[in-house]
Amino acid sequence: MARTQKTRKLSRSDFLKLSGAGLTGAALFGVAGCGGGGTISGGGGGSGGSTFVFGRGADSISLDPIHATDGESFRATRQIFDTLLDFAPESFDMIPALATEVPKAQDGGLSYTLKLRKGVKFHDGTDFNAEAVRFNFDRWRDTKNEYHKGGGGQSSDFAYYLAQFGGFDDDSVIESVDVIDDYTVKFSLKEPQGPFTRNLTMSPFGIASPAAIKKNVDDFWQEPVGTGPYTFSKWERNSQIRVEANKDWWGTDLPASQGYGGPHLKEVIIRSIPDNTQRVAALTGNQLNGADGLVPDDVPTVKQQEGFALEFRPPNTVGYLAMNNEKEPFDDPKVRQAFNYAIDMPKLVEAVLGETGEVASNYMPPLIPFFNNSIEPYPYDPDKAKQLLAEAGVENLETELWYMPIPRPYMPDAKSVAQIMQQDLKDVGVNAKLVTYEWGTYLDKTGKGDHTMCLLGWTGDNGDADNFLNVLLNSASATPSAASNVAYYKNPEVDKLLEKAQTTVNESARQDAYYRAQEIMHEDAPWVPIAYVKPPIGLQDAVKNFDPNPTSSESFNPVTLSGGK
Amino acid sequence: MAEAQIQQDEAVSLGVETRSRRQDFLRAFFSNRLAIFGTAIMGVFILMAVFAPYVAPYSPLQQHLPQKFAGPSFAHPFGQDELGRDILSRVIYGARISLTAGLAAVALATTVGTIVGLAAGYLGRWPDSMLMRLMDVLLAFPSILLAIVIVSILGPSLANAMLAVGIVFIPQIARVVRSAVISVRERDYIEAERALGAGDAQIVLSGILPNSMAPLIVQATLTLATAILDVAALSFLGLGARAPTPEWGAMLTDAFRSGFGVFLQGQHAIIFPGVAIALAVLSVNFIGDGLRDALDPRRRG
Numbered sequence: 012m013a014r015t016q017k018t019r020k021l022s023r024s025d026f027l028k029l030s031g032a033g034l035t036g037a038a039l040f041g042v043a044g045c046g047g048g049g050t051i052s053g054g055g056g057g058s059g060g061s062t063f064v065f066g067r068g069a070d071s072i073s074l075d076p077i078h079a080t081d082g083e084s085f086r087a088t089r090q091i092f093d094t095l096l097d098f099a100p101e102s103f104d105m106i107p108a109l110a111t112e113v114p115k116a117q118d119g120g121l122s123y124t125l126k127l128r129k130g131v132k133f134h135d136g137t138d139f140n141a142e143a144v145r146f147n148f149d150r151w152r153d154t155k156n157e158y159h160k161g162g163g164g165q166s167s168d169f170a171y172y173l174a175q176f177g178g179f180d181d182d183s184v185i186e187s188v189d190v191i192d193d194y195t196v197k198f199s200l201k202e203p204q205g206p207f208t209r210n211l212t213m214s215p216f217g218i219a220s221p222a223a224i225k226k227n228v229d230d231f232w233q234e235p236v237g238t239g240p241y242t243f244s245k246w247e248r249n250s251q252i253r254v255e256a257n258k259d260w261w262g263t264d265l266p267a268s269q270g271y272g273g274p275h276l277k278e279v280i281i282r283s284i285p286d287n288t289q290r291v292a293a294l295t296g297n298q299l300n301g302a303d304g305l306v307p308d309d310v311p312t313v314k315q316q317e318g319f320a321l322e323f324r325p326p327n328t329v330g331y332l333a334m335n336n337e338k339e340p341f342d343d344p345k346v347r348q349a350f351n352y353a354i355d356m357p358k359l360v361e362a363v364l365g366e367t368g369e370v371a372s373n374y375m376p377p378l379i380p381f382f383n384n385s386i387e388p389y390p391y392d393p394d395k396a397k398q399l400l401a402e403a404g405v406e407n408l409e410t411e412l413w414y415m416p417i418p419r420p421y422m423p424d425a426k427s428v429a430q431i432m433q434q435d436l437k438d439v440g441v442n443a444k445l446v447t448y449e450w451g452t453y454l455d456k457t458g459k460g461d462h463t464m465c466l467l468g469w470t471g472d473n474g475d476a477d478n479f480l481n482v483l484l485n486s487a488s489a490t491p492s493a494a495s496n497v498a499y500y501k502n503p504e505v506d507k508l509l510e511k512a513q514t515t516v517n518e519s520a521r522q523d524a525y526y527r528a529q530e531i532m533h534e535d536a537p538w539v540p541i542a543y544v545k546p547p548i549g550l551q552d553a554v555k556n557f558d559p560n561p562t563s564s565e566s567f568n569p570v571t572l573s574g575g576k
Numbered sequence: 577m578a579e580a581q582i583q584q585d586e587a588v589s590l591g592v593e594t595r596s597r598r599q600d601f602l603r604a605f606f607s608n609r610l611a612i613f614g615t616a617i618m619g620v621f622i623l624m625a626v627f628a629p630y631v632a633p634y635s636p637l638q639q640h641l642p643q644k645f646a647g648p649s650f651a652h653p654f655g656q657d658e659l660g661r662d663i664l665s666r667v668i669y670g671a672r673i674s675l676t677a678g679l680a681a682v683a684l685a686t687t688v689g690t691i692v693g694l695a696a697g698y699l700g701r702w703p704d705s706m707l708m709r710l711m712d713v714l715l716a717f718p719s720i721l722l723a724i725v726i727v728s729i730l731g732p733s734l735a736n737a738m739l740a741v742g743i744v745f746i747p748q749i750a751r752v753v754r755s756a757v758i759s760v761r762e763r764d765y766i767e768a769e770r771a772l773g774a775g776d777a778q779i780v781l782s783g784i785l786p787n788s789m790a791p792l793i794v795q796a797t798l799t800l801a802t803a804i805l806d807v808a809a810l811s812f813l814g815l816g817a818r819a820p821t822p823e824w825g826a827m828l829t830d831a832f833r834s835g836f837g838v839f840l841q842g843q844h845a846i847i848f849p850g851v852a853i854a855l856a857v858l859s860v861n862f863i864g865d866g867l868r869d870a871l872d873p874r875r876r877g
Contacts, residue, residue: 291836305835308645308658312837362641362659416814424833430659430820434639445819449728 061277063554063572066290066302070249070283075232076217077151078162080170082420082470085214086564087252087281091134092217092237093261095125095144096208100270100558100569101325103378103474105208109139109218109238109261113208120203120516127194131261133220134242141190146221148188148198154179161228171215175206175473203516206475213473214564240274240568251282262568270558273568287418294549295319300572301550301557306423307367313549320550323367326376326543327561328421329479330468332412332432333498333538338463340405347536349399351389353439358391359431360542363424367547371540374532375479378561379471381512381525386533388540396439412436412443413457413465417450420563421468421544428466428541458493467497468541470563476525481509484532500537604870611866617859625672632665636822645834645842655844657827658834663845666822667852673823674856677738677816678804684742685749685803686796690785692746693753698761698780708754711747719744720806727815734807734823737816741806745799752795756788763787790871797864801857808853824849 067086073079076088097108105113110125117123131139150158151172162168169179177184184207186199200207210216223236235243240262241254256274265271282299284290291309294302295316303324305313313319334341334350341347356370372388400408414429415422422428429445436443443464448456457465471478482488486501505528512524550557556569605611624631633652640660648655654663696707714722726740760766761784769783808825810816817823831838831845838845 288832288836288839295836306833308834308837312835312840358641362644414819418833426819426830426833427658431639431641433820434637447732447814447819449732 061572062280063276063278063301063567063570064280064282064299065567066282066284066293066299068283068285068287068290068304071246071252071281072165073162073167073232074235074243074246074252075162075219076215077169077172077219078166078232079215080167082563083283085562087254088217088235088237089214089239089564089566090241090254090279090281091235091239091243092214092219093239094212094214094217096212097270098212098474098560098562100560103209103380103561105212106269108212109144110211116203116207116516120205120207121200123198123200123207124191125196125198127196128261129194131238132259133222133236133238134257135220135223135236137220137222139218139238140193141196142193143218143221144196145188145190146224147216147218148185150224151216152176152179152183152185158224158228161224161230162232166232171213171472175210175213175216176204203514205513205516205521206473206477207516209473209475212562214562240566241279244278249283251280254279254281260568267556267569270566270569273570275569275571276567279567291549294551297551300554301548303546303548305547305549306418307363307365307547309549310366310547313547318552320552322548322550322557322559323545324548324559324563325378325561326369326545327378327471327474327563328468328544328546329371329374329376330419330422330428330466330541330544331371331374331538332464332466332541333457333462334464335460335462335497335499336501336537337460337499340403340408341463343403343405344535345399345403346405348389349396349403349405349439350436350441351536351539352392352399353396353441354432354435354539355391356388356539356541359428359435362431363427364542364544366545367423368542368544371542373529374484374538374540375476375529376471376543379474379476379479381476381522383526383529386529389536393435393439400439400441406440408441410441410443410463411446413446413448413453413462415450415453415466416447419468420470420546422466422541423544425466455492457497458495459491460489460494460497460499462497465497466541469495472562474561476521477509477513480525480528480532481513484537485509498537500532500535502531502535505531505535601870605866608866608869610862611869614859614862614866617855618863621671621675621856621859624668625675628669628672632662632668634662634665636661636666636669637820638662645838645845647841648844654848655842657845658830658842661822663827663848666827667824667848669822670824670827670849670852671856673734673817673821674804674808674853677734677741677807677823678800678860680738681741681745681803681807682796682800684739685745685799686792688742689746689749690753690792692750694757694780694785694788696750697754697757698776698784704754707750711750714744715747715751719802720809723806723810724813724815727810732815732818734811734817734821737807737810740810741803744806745803748799749792749795752791753788756791757784760784760787794864794868794871797860797867801860801864804860805853805857824853828853 067083069083071084071087072081073084074088076085076092079085093109095108095110096105096113099106107113109128111128112126114123114125127141133139150156151169153159173179184200184204186201189197191197217237220236224231233246240257240260242257244255245253255278256276260274262271284293287304287306290302291305293299310321314321334347336342360368360370370388372386373383375382412429412433414425418424433443433445457467469479469483482495484496484500486506488494488496489499489501508524508528512521515521548559553573555571555573558569559565638661643656643660644658646656652662654667657663692707696704723740723744726743727736730736766779766783769779807816811823811825812829817826827849828846831842
């Protein structure tokens, strides 16, 4: 015992002396080292002009898009698969893709007939036609279909079909998909669905090769075959996905201004670098041609670097503070309005989001059709807030403010948001304790309504108002568990308007309903809307025609890399 | 060694030369330059912690959003953080939290560890085996991992972080106390006490415990260093102090959250809390080492 004590002590003392001497030096060196690490030149990163390396924060889960719900899966499947319809660059305007025109509703919204593009081939050489479209929709809808499976261990089990088309089998809004001729297909619906055509643009509904699925449905999620501008080549788990140019892509000769054309790159590598700091270091060190998931504070950093530019994804998100309308004192609209007046939102958004966000006035982002432009955000007015609180009989309120433990696209730094709100609320006599939980627990607890106030947000799927307002504020979504209406806002009038807008295809009727719903919500103030975030994407100057799509994943077909550097 | 120990024990039991023994200890401790350095630094931290409201130039919570990550200046010697709060003030208040958290954790570990160690060492046989196997189970996990598990179960908060870190360090204290007790319990003076009719409790409290103090003090001090570090680590991982508490580990993670740009423009937001953690841990380690050397009878000459 004595002996071991002695040896241990000697080496320990030496270590302590050394560390003492080198303490400050080491700290400084560590920081400098991180900055310098970026100078390592990357394989094919900045030169060649034919391989495009894009960095992102996480690996894909499935490359069969119907088996995925995460944006990182869609980022890869967008290259490999095409959807029937698409969005024009940087907007929510629908354009044709595998269909040749955006269809009009027939029979009062009960059927749609789609003309399909001729001469399109899947990457395995088989033909794309009406039969292929029918095969895909049958596979998604019919749980007894022998190909209604696959997707690997983390499959979402066709979750997006369930979410967008009401359910499987008899619950599905789509009753049948019928082949009229080789290049015409007809969708028959059980009831009119306002967002139907917009749903067809969504990444999960990319059309897959029936031949490849029949050959091996269980492995299709890791050996995907579509019609997209790039063909799948290799997936190295947790590291990168490689895709190669599809020389016979149908969109090559169509106008680039509409998002067609290309593919101009020989190869695309989509690389996963989970750590934000490392990813930005890799970008500025020219190991990547582009990267997303930049935190707002990195925007000026990348901007100042020579040879780099930023693109902003159009906002398709809303971040908010939800007050639990079922809990005192938030059952009183005056209190909720007071909170809207109490927080200096322009100051908060400037500090936390900088250029990457704009103050929210509404309960959905402005790019979404039927956004009510006449609504102004509540102004910052602490005196008015105090007055409203006094009228509601609320004094020295002690409450809790929950914030997300991790960065989300709609709120990259919830902890700072919460701390700034806490200070503003203190000024009007509200003492909010900050609380957070591990992310899974957080969603679980907020979904059960355990909170009094919580920060959350939403990223849109299909560019339709229904996808924001109905999901987040319909009383039907204020369920006892897994609620998406975490404000537990229940207004029968709003419910009626939302339902009306959902089940009609009459655009002006939808507009009236959504406009009115937004006005009522603004008045009822179940949330304090915070901001619409425009996620930044860092790119080398050599990268051109990168058109960020609001749906958080875009096809890289128009992208070019000019020369080496 | 045994001989020296006996001489010393005789001196104690005879009640003579105690003053010179303390002088011996102080001389030995303060002849160690690193120990002096450690004591001085720790003294500064303790003063900072006690007089934080008088020493800190600003409130640690006062935000100045437009001055986000402003560098060190005359008004803000350590610069400002991601919400424009004064980092110097936060580091000063952070000393309060880190030291209290560390001390609380060590107090818990020492109390429980000493009871377990005394019981195991004095009773021997099956209570010994049972208690020490239990300690081995705790010891089998890497300390920070076990702390993370405990905090995850209890829910993240500073109190739970202290509790977790305290639990994690129980086995180390228990083992040290047990081995000291075993070396003391068969000594002649214990036999003498027993012969005089003292009960178990009296023997343990007046005979065994005081004579096992030296290794315990050393171990507790060294544990304090690790406890401060572990509490900071838990806060860094978001499992400790609640926002907006100015805790050193949490300050680090807040700075890192702001991305790559911090490494280029906001280094001060990382360096100062980081250096505070390093200095506190290092100084406690120096003190612990000094104590060990000073209390080691073999070092006397």
